[in-house]
Amino acid sequence: xxxxxxxxxxxxxxxxxxxxxxxxxxxxxxxxxxxxxxxxxxxxxxxxxxxxxxxxxxxxxxxxxxxxxxxxxxxxxxxxxxxxxxxxxxxxxxxxxxxxxxxxxxxxxxxxxxxxxxxxxxxxxxxxxxxxxxxxxxxxxxxxxxxxxxxxxxxxxxxxxxxxxxxxxxxxxxxxxxxxxxxxxxxxxxxxxxxxxxxxxxxxxxxxxxxxxxxxxxxxxxxxxxxxxxxxxxxxxxxxxxxxxxxxxxxxxxxxxxxxxxxxxxxxxxxxxxxxxxxxxxxxxxxxxxxxxxxxxxxxxxxxxxxxxxxxxxxxxxxxxxxxxxxxxxxxxxxxxxxxxxxxxxxxxxxxxxxxxxxxxxxxxxxxxxxx
Numbered sequence: 001x002x003x004x005x006x007x008x009x010x011x012x013x014x015x016x017x018x019x020x021x022x023x024x025x026x027x028x029x030x031x032x033x034x035x036x037x038x039x040x041x042x043x044x045x046x047x048x049x050x051x052x053x054x055x056x057x058x059x060x061x062x063x064x065x066x067x068x069x070x071x072x073x074x075x076x077x078x079x080x081x082x083x084x085x086x087x088x089x090x091x092x093x094x095x096x097x098x099x100x101x102x103x104x105x106x107x108x109x110x111x112x113x114x115x116x117x118x119x120x121x122x123x124x125x126x127x128x129x130x131x132x133x134x135x136x137x138x139x140x141x142x143x144x145x146x147x148x149x150x151x152x153x154x155x156x157x158x159x160x161x162x163x164x165x166x167x168x169x170x171x172x173x174x175x176x177x178x179x180x181x182x183x184x185x186x187x188x189x190x191x192x193x194x195x196x197x198x199x200x201x202x203x204x205x206x207x208x209x210x211x212x213x214x215x216x217x218x219x220x221x222x223x224x225x226x227x228x229x230x231x232x233x234x235x236x237x238x239x240x241x242x243x244x245x246x247x248x249x250x251x252x253x254x255x256x257x258x259x260x261x262x263x264x265x266x267x268x269x270x271x272x273x274x275x276x277x278x279x280x281x282x283x284x285x286x287x288x289x290x291x292x293x294x295x296x297x298x299x300x301x302x303x304x305x306x307x308x309x310x311x312x313x314x315x316x317x318x319x320x321x322x323x324x325x326x327x328x329x330x331x332x333x334x335x336x337x338x339x340x341x342x343x344x345x346x347x348x349x350x351x352x353x354x355x356x357x358x359x360x361x362x363x364x365x366x367x368x369x370x371x372x
Contacts, residue, residue: 008100010069012108015059020046022068023061030095031249032130034340038246038282049243050075050092052213053369059093060109062100069097072109074117077369079124080201082360083194089117089125090370094136101135110139114146123349124357128155128371131341140345149345150357152198152364154324155371159284159317160337162273166304169297174305177222177234182207184231185224192291198346199365210289215242222289223305225298233298235290237306237318244372245281271312285310287320288368290328300331307335321371323364342371 015023023046031039042049050057054075062070073093078085091113096106117125129136131154142148168174177185182204189202211219216239225233274283287306292299303320310318317337322328324341344364348354 008064008103010100010103010105010108011063012060012070012105012112013063015047015061015068015071019061019068020044022066023059023071026068026071026095026097028247028249029097034130035338036246036251036276036282037249039249040244041247041281042244047073049214049240049372053077053372060113062096062105062109064100069100070105070109071095072106072113074113075369075372076122077200077367079126080193080199081124081357082197085201086124087122089122091125091127092372094127106139107144110146111144118349123353125347126366126370127345127347128342128366129345131343147347147349147354149347150354150361152344152346152361154341155321155344155366156324156329157319157321157340157342158332158335158337159319159340160307160332160335162307162310162313162315162318163336165308165311166334168301168304168308171227172225172232172298172301173227174223174225174301176220177224179219181224181231182219185222185234188231188234188293189289189291191293193365196363196365197361198363200367200369216240217288223302225295225301225305227295227298231293232295233290233292233302235299235302235306236288237309238286238288238368239315240286241281241283246284248276248278248280248282250278251276273310273312274314274316276316283314283316285315285318286368287318290320292328296327296330299328300333303331303335321366323366326363326365 024043027039027041031037047057047059050073054077057073057075059071059073061068071093072091074089074091077088077090079088139146140149186202186204186207193199193201210217217236221238222234222236224231276282287303290299306318346357348357
């Protein structure tokens, strides 16, 4: 007996290049609701960014005839657990067409992926799930033969609006990074990452790959804060729109009122950011690859400098992510914005390894490959 009626029969397999258009067409049918209802648009190639970060990344798809009705992606990074590298899968792009959410489509996508990762020897996996989005939570509770997750706290997604000039600590000189800075920056990143129990690491090869191959993340998009000639903090202002953009479908009354206020104040001659417009991509800048050398003040100076650069500019929002308990949250003071939260869930391949992680993991830092 078929698991679905004839018109709901589903085949699950790995995505191929020929599936690209149908995958792109799935996104608008799975829009994320919130203050702004939107969906990620990665045209013209849905997995181009994932392949740049991890050439072995892949997606499982569910097909009804020739139509993609489900998607579940995986990429891999090395995360360091108490200074020991662990090859880690990151689960992402979990989408199921609303007409196929009753049934086993989602389960089959997850099951196929988990089986493949298990056979490949993966010991650890991460996923971030938008808080209060109950649908994916069933896959974190250890039901149906799937492993239960360890909840590692919430990731804070802070979006601020560059509407006022902020004072910058005059101890720091802010400038654009150069290629000559790369060795110093790699050392700074690894000292910063090493202050967490769970975090990535950086190499010169990886850093050069990012700034050479990822559009919008070139070296002149990195800013450093120097004190007495020494680099104390770094951060990149990434415009990812050529690879990934969020398409706005609608916004709630608060966002609409704010957009109208922005328009009104701009008519009065004040420098204001672009208002958020429906049926258009969100004009957003993302702060990534930030780090400091025991100086949150230096990183604060970079965040404020980027805010000041974009007063009255082309971006409606500037976004940055960090763990809710991270001291880096102090760097957001003075920035006018709002927060969303996603839960961080970690999966281990054995109960013993899960207990080891549970006993050692406190401070967590995710870098941009972990929230693509």
